[in-house]
Amino acid sequence: MKSSLSIIYKNCGNKFDSLSLIKPAAFRKHRMEYAATAINRRHRRRDKIVVIMGATGSGKSRLSIDLASRFPAEIINSDKIQVYRGLDITTNKIRFHDRLGVPHHLLGEFDSSLGEFTPSQYRYHASSAIQQIAGRRKLPLVVGGSNSFIYALLADRFNPDVELFNGSDPVCTELRYRCCFLWVDVSLPVLNEYLIKRVDQMLDSGMLDELAQYYESEINESEINTGLRKAIGVPEFRRYFRMFPGRMKDTHGGVGEDDQVRRVVYEEAVRAIKDNTCQLANRQMEKILRLKGEGWDLQKLDASAAFSAALEGESADGWSGIWERQVVEPSVKIVERFLE
Structure with missing residues (x-):
């Protein structure tokens, strides 16, 4: 063939x-x-x-x-x-x-x-x-x-x-x-469910550590909306790494006040990633439908x-x-x- x-x-x-x-x-x-x-x-x-x-x-x-x-x-x-x-x-x-x-x-x-x-x-x-x-x-x-x-x-x-x-x-x-x-x-209902689970899989595969290394190497914070800075996951975790710099892998352990705050900020970032990923899928679908609808x-x-x-x-x-x-x-x- x-x-x-x-x-x-x-x-x-x-x-x-x-x-x-x-x-x-x-x-x-x-x-x-x-x-x-x-x-x-x-x-x-x-x-x-x-x-x-x-x-x-x-x-x-x-x-x-x-x-x-x-x-x-x-x-x-x-x-x-x-x-x-x-x-x-x-x-x-x-x-x-x-x-x-x-x-x-x-x-x-x-x-x-x-x-x-x-x-x-x-x-x-x-x-x-x-x-x-x-x-x-x-x-x-x-x-x-x-x-x-x-x-x-x-x-x-x-x-x-x-x-x-x-x-x-x-x-x-x-x-x-x-x-x-x-x-x-x-x-979309099936895709959204899959995307939410995929975010969890990406985090289990080392996404948080990858982002930690990225933020450690970042010097210039002025160009927030260009290049990789626009990747879903980067802006969502910005607050987390500003508050807790370094590779903070254990986001579920600890009983101190700092650990509780860190866990809350982490979970907020993860929810934002999931929401923004599903919104991206919806926007992409709308664009595809427009192209198809116009020939x-x-x-x-x-x-x-x-x-x-x-x-x-x-x-x-x-x-x-x-x-x-x-x-x-x-x-x-x-x-x-x-x-x-």
Whole structure:
């Protein structure tokens, strides 16, 4: 299957080395726009790409690996926080061993201390990555929950000065690539329950210690709303680490007044993370529905049953079987038809 499918990809000509590209802080706006236009001209034949969309926690990364194991593919991250280096647990980056050797691009590559990584910069870097992947006769899989990044990459008429999802500007339906959109959907009540449990799992996996190290290394507090500082978990725990600096792992023990206060502040931070994560999922869902409602051909894959089974304690084989039948197998058929 891989060899027959991969022959549809032609060499794209000149390639860009993503590791040698100009760092975000050094970008000039006119250079980025010129470069993006140049790349767009080279893509007039419009390479085929698969775009996996969905709210946070809906299984996009898992599906991307499932597809990459069946097609000759490489993955391009489209999560605006996961592009930054660091806080791997807090930002929920896919673990290295879970990538199964599949190449990932724009995942943890940029230093957030150099400034905000903008949609225009994402358009430039992701376009370059697509060109490289297609040049290797592989299928580019664009995967992530940041719909503003996805729109910036794909819209033929993209205005970097307009925030599409904060206004009433029309959605551009003319796209720069031939796209197969896979939308992994989970009903909000089920997804919210899963997200709440996922926060607890992240904390059990070392998220608090990771944040403690981050706050220990932070010097400049002035740029609160840029880069990794916007990652859910960082602002919520700010008060906690200001009051109790250091790696305070034991948040449930102790009987003294300081221990009780620390426990209360900790629990407030955890509740805020859970609430903000669920709110993020809801906002992402609204953006996806807008894109679909204005003409983007999103193929919906309902993963609610698989998530419900996992939440109810069904065995890994049980809920994985549901995921395979209801999400992976339909996705493979959609991609096969798209490539043919």
